[in-house]
Amino acid sequence: MVATSCFAEQLTRHVPLSDAEKTALTKLEENPRKIKRGAMIQRANEPITELFVLREGRVMSFVILPDGSRQILRVYFPGDFIGSASTIYSRAPESLVALSDAVVCPFDKHALRRLLEEHPRVAALLFLLSNAERVSMTDRLASLGRTSAKARVAAFLLDMFHRLRVTDDNIKDSFELKLTQEEIGDSIGLTSVHVNRMIRQMEQEGLISRSNGRITLLDVKRLEDIGHYTNRHKDMDLDWLPAS
Amino acid sequence: MVATSCFAEQLTRHVPLSDAEKTALTKLEENPRKIKRGAMIQRANEPITELFVLREGRVMSFVILPDGSRQILRVYFPGDFIGSASTIYSRAPESLVALSDAVVCPFDKHALRRLLEEHPRVAALLFLLSNAERVSMTDRLASLGRTSAKARVAAFLLDMFHRLRVTDDNIKDSFELKLTQEEIGDSIGLTSVHVNRMIRQMEQEGLISRSNGRITLLDVKRLEDIGHYTNRHKDMDLDWLPAS
DNA sequence: CGCGTCCTTGAATCGGGTCAAGTCTAGTGG
DNA sequence: CCACTAGACTTGACCCGATTCAAGGACGCG
Incomplete structure (x- = not known):
């Protein structure tokens, strides 16, 4: 080893x-x-x-x-x-x-x-x-080009969530965002003000909850629906790589 | 050979x-x-x-x-x-x-x-x-996320133009778009109606001209400025590739 | 000639941006 | 331990760029 x-x-x-x-x-x-x-x-x-x-x-x-x-x-x-x-x-x-x-x-x-x-x-x-990476970039393109503010925020949170889970198995339904709302906005093409409105709205609707920088996804199914999100990590298939 | x-x-x-x-x-x-x-x-x-x-x-x-x-x-x-x-x-x-x-x-x-x-x-x-490709994708992300309709149309036209020029040396300042305005809109996150308005406006301002599907770029400098466009094809540098 | 596709244009509407005024919180230093 | 501060979050009022809806025009094709 x-x-x-x-x-x-x-x-x-x-x-x-x-x-x-x-x-x-x-x-x-x-x-x-x-x-x-x-x-x-x-x-x-x-x-x-x-x-x-x-x-x-x-x-x-x-x-x-x-x-x-x-x-x-x-x-x-x-x-x-x-x-x-x-x-x-x-x-x-x-x-x-x-x-x-x-x-x-x-x-x-x-x-x-x-x-x-x-x-x-x-x-x-x-x-x-x-x-x-190119494919995940195209997902974001579709998100920015063709979906509403709320959908973008949902997709953004889901993307963070699933990417963190790839390397950290003990993440269940919550994670540290470590981004300001302004930074979220700059990722998904919104202003910090509007990101805030969307997050609060999603909180009120019981989709997510927050406590000091930690986001909990309360209803992943519905979030995926709102954000038109597809988890690409699931059906990756690298089998055809040259054998070692 | x-x-x-x-x-x-x-x-x-x-x-x-x-x-x-x-x-x-x-x-x-x-x-x-x-x-x-x-x-x-x-x-x-x-x-x-x-x-x-x-x-x-x-x-x-x-x-x-x-x-x-x-x-x-x-x-x-x-x-x-x-x-x-x-x-x-x-x-x-x-x-x-x-x-x-x-x-x-x-x-x-x-x-x-x-x-x-x-x-x-x-x-x-x-x-x-x-x-x-990933880099050119990020350019588009920035375009969709952070620029106006007019900027996106300008950047889109310039991108087509420069990409066609990579393989076709006799393109000087005009090219066949071969896309409907709806398709342009679907590329850059706009409606066909608004694409049309932007194109007409740019035509009136002397930035471009059109005749049966052919676009002529009349003022590339100003278009690059409007579209915040940077031509990535110029400073590619593949020298470090393993020698053959 | 007639039909379909694309382009063009106007009027009304709306989603998200802008501006501005707070509030909350974690530090910092006295 | 508390006042002070800076950065981040929150909220409301207003505005504007882009969408939507709708109707007409141009062009190419069978």
Whole structure:
């Protein structure tokens, strides 16, 4: 048994890895770095050569438009692979900021190249997970483009919930959001004021409840209905990956 | 010189390929199939095992929400790789319909697996391009979440324009849209009525002009400004890919 | 010629944004 | 232990951009 990294652990949830593969992945996490809440990890438009594995805490990626408004693109959880854009662009298309105190493990993109060369199976797996991210992105597109404010909030909460559950088995029906209502709004294309209205409404209707930053989903079925949510994590099927 | 496939041709725009790689890619396109405008290539939620290379024409992917509204996720052009979702999901997350008469080359996902196994460099390249798609998806997210109707139309037109130019060098300032205004609306989260109003307004302001389905961009600079558009195709940098 | 699809335009409506004025809470320092 | 403060949450009144509804026009095709 080799010491498994945070990233390898995430990947083995999908498909078994050989020890050699695990060791290689662990190398990516040799340089953990502590990050304070609110600190910027990467600034949009600046040259980049690093990627990251998020080991602890939460990180968000976002862009700021010329009029000053912000679109949050994604919230990352421990085990996530961050900054894959730097594999293709020499300048960062998006900014990265820690939403909570966090630990990230930066590594050079050439280290990733070597990994892909030496472990084609890992390359294939990363390709697949990149496709999965693309699909979850399309779900959000549909949410922003075609659903009401209430539906977006519902879908957002469900997405957080199910993603957290992938790595944390003891989450039953509640979780720490760790995002302000303004940040929620910036994720789903609403103002903080309207996010607040929707959340209160959903609380009054008995869909959710809150106590100091913790959200409890009281009626997941109805939330899924309101948010037009489909849980993609269920029917993933990576069987066809090259055998190890 | 081996006969290059449509897909290989697309890839070599980014990075040189060996003859062996080209041959392998060409194999994916052994079974061209003609598709009529409007025909469904893949229906959301149905089992899938096939992927496609689009050789001719245009194809769109979309989802229909329970209330009947449609979100178009992406418009594909010749040389594009379609349906990468089937690498991870056994049921299609999105539908595929031909926007014009088209030729697609279906291939089994196991053929892709063999390709990834035998040609790790191609696997890495696909991983990169998948990342590029993810980035262009985030651009659209920001557009839908945080910009006005006019900005979205401008960004949409510029995106079509620049993507067509990647493969077609003789496009100077005009192109065939081949989408109805309703389809444009379903791409950018607007109604066809409002798309029409924005297009007419932009026409009156001298930003664009139209004649029987052909759009001419008269003032690209100002359009980019209005649409908060950034052309991602320019500063792609795939140099670090494993050497062939 | 007639029919269907797409485009165009106006009027009324509404969802969500904006502005503004609180309230609540966790820190902070005296 | 309490006053002070800053950031986040809450709520109301008003406004505006986009949708909805509806009706007509243009064009291509069988």
